[in-house]
Amino acid sequence: MLKAGKAVLIFCGLLALASAGCGKSEDAKRPTGANRLVISKSAGPRTFNRLLASDEQTSSLGDCLMGRLIRINRQTQQPEAELATSWQISADGTALTCELRRGVKFSDGTPFTADDVAFTFQVLNDPAIASPASFDFDGQPIKVEQLDSHKIRFVFPAPQAAAERFLDGVAILPKHSLEPVYREGKFAQAWTLATPPEQIVGLGPFKLKEYVAGQRVVLNRNPHYWKKDSSGNQLPYLDELVFNLDPDRSTQLLKFQQGETDLLSPVNADDVAALASLEQQGKIKITDLGPSLIREIFWFNLNDGKQKNGKPLVDPMKLVWFKDLRFRQAVSHAIDRNAIANLVFSGKASPQWSFLSSGDKLWFNAEVKTYPHDLNRAKSLLAESGFRFKSETELVDAKGNPVTFTLMTNAGNAIRQKISAVIQADLAKLGIRVVLTSLESRAMLSTINDSLNYEAALLAIVSGDADPNSHVNVLSSNGLSHWWHPQQSKPATDWEARIDDLMKRQTSTLDSTERKKLFGEVQTIMAEQQPFIFLASRHLIVAAKFDIQNLKPALLPDFMLWNCEELRR
């Protein structure tokens, strides 16, 4: 039996050798004081063409590589000048004229002119490209007029409030390098992840250094970047910006704890405790930015249409309950939002009553109807509507049908699973039996958007921008994300018609106080009608190494890197 024993010995020796060898490369691995920032991302970008994808990862990376005419300052939530030095909206609100910055060069040294802007909009307006960043106004595209080499005018079919904000999502493309590709009809395949880095040309503070598939994206400083700090120093301060791709949240947390990465955003409420000791040692800073723009909601399906097989989408008996305002209000009163904030988010969340999160500070209307946890109020509302208690634990409607519904949520999301359990327990106190079901997320979205045969759903809604225009798809009755009853040909109820009208009016109202009043009323209606039963908005928590300066964490994405040119250490 000697031989086997020997093999074991040899193997152990090999292992020991291997680990000894590792000790050596360990020192080489640590960045040697490079002026670099490393952040973990759960996924990589899909393309380097910012206009071809709308996902979070592609956008945050794209905004570091590409320049925009106007940027939304994430902290003030107001627009600020970037490649446009100034902008003017015509008196009738149908035209936006931008004066372009002079002497700006792309990362390959080519000068930037109005030609590039015009080209970018040509691509954006091209139906064949179908860019998710494209904008149209009732089917009509924006017209672009090139006034001179550094002046450009955007003309809208109708007066457009906050028109300058849409420019935040439009990365200016280099005409000189992309036009030939576009002419050949190969724009969709330009600037993919396989494109050599030097071909990706932009106006952002950084340029692409390398992309290692599935592992990391490394950016280095763009020597031609136009921005200087107040004392005239060339920005960005950082030499390198590294996006590490770590799909697993726990791995991201560990890497941050070990100092391998410099930023962690967002931090899960559960992980704050794990980081507390590092904060006490002064190694990191944790910032709780308060209620984020992510609102957890649930709603009843109010669609009165039919399925393909002729059956109604929602059981007519249940649709009567769901359409009953007092039923929805009673349900809203029955839910203990504080319990959700405490149980699900470890206290790092705020109860939510109305359409906007209070983090949407320019537009939030605090004067709306609220639904504090109040079972008696809920019961009296139900009684007014003809519901009665058959026994202590069973609510029946006026015709004696027991009240029960199925609540659908996306599988694999621990937060939603916990919230749905709280809803189930709270509504059981009203004698309503909630059956929980979870679907894989795409299957659920397809049910909500297309097949429409469900009873109630639990999901979160996220704002794309801190401006009423970004909610049109949700609030307008013909919107795709008007989830309780999407894509209506004409508004099903008076209050939906009123919201449609208000939304249309606010879009063309240039006076911001007046706009705020209009959108304030939309929030009042949403709170009163409870088509979405708002539950809570989780706090946005971010963490950074102590030595990173000029961080301006904000609620709009990218939470930490939006001002990447200013970050320094």
Added chain:
Amino acid sequence: MLKLIRQRFISLLPLLLAVALGSFLLVRLAPGDFLTEMSLNPQVSAETLARLREQYALDQPWYAQFGKWLAGIVRGDFGYSFAYSCPASGLVYERLLNTALLATTGLVLTLSLALPLGLLAANQRGKAIDRALVFLSALGLSTPSFLLALLAVVFAARSGWFPIGGVRSLDSEQLSATGRLADFAHHLILPATVLAIRQFPGFFRQLRAELLEILTQDYVLAARAKGLPERTIFIKHAFRNAINPLITMLGNSIGSLLSGAFIVEAIMSWPGLGSLTVSSLLSRDLFVLVACLIFAALLLALGNLLADVLLALADPRIRQTKRL
């Protein structure tokens, strides 16, 4: 032997076709498609979605799309990734290499542990070392791989001996060729060990059980009666006969290493085929998913073929009955 290999390759074609058809059907019939996620974005209009759906041919019935895809395959075109707007095959090749390296190292590690330890345990049957090994293998068998991977990551973080996930260090480019190789090996050890811990018990227990059974056979008794040294009986007679089921296991384990590595890949940030398969499934990136599954099936088939060849090489009886 060549005949066997040829036959196997011919039978591979319908298999791969069936895999492709099956995965196509599953993805297309499952609710939701690649663009469903985009519809969640309030800024994307319904018209844009409709246009993209047309561009991706997702508005066509599945058989039309499948037919087009098949026609492309003949030209070596595996279709485009919706998410990355680049050829699906390119994406898969990148990942395949990582996975193959990880799986092979894991397998080598597994075998170099399981074979000697299996022999040792069978030899020391019932003694302390045998019991300890049987216990450890039961532990390894019953520990889910996500827990093992998490423990490994925590171990790496606490000890600082190993990197926390990834394939290469950030500065690996500045290293010399040997330095880069060492850096890669350094990253490889932990995930490969996790895979090996998961695979080890199967091989170990199989070998041990097989050996113990063989040791009761008449021919072993005969060998002992002949006065052969115990070591020769063990290695030359018992081990040689116990190896067949292990070879079969080896063939199957290549497939399971590929699919089972997904969790390890995700937790340890190892960009392999498993994580690409899952992410393309979740995002309904049709052509990438189909390419992933085809490659996985191909590897499984090749693994089994390899096992059959090895089996034939190891066992003259098989060679004779099949007249290879």
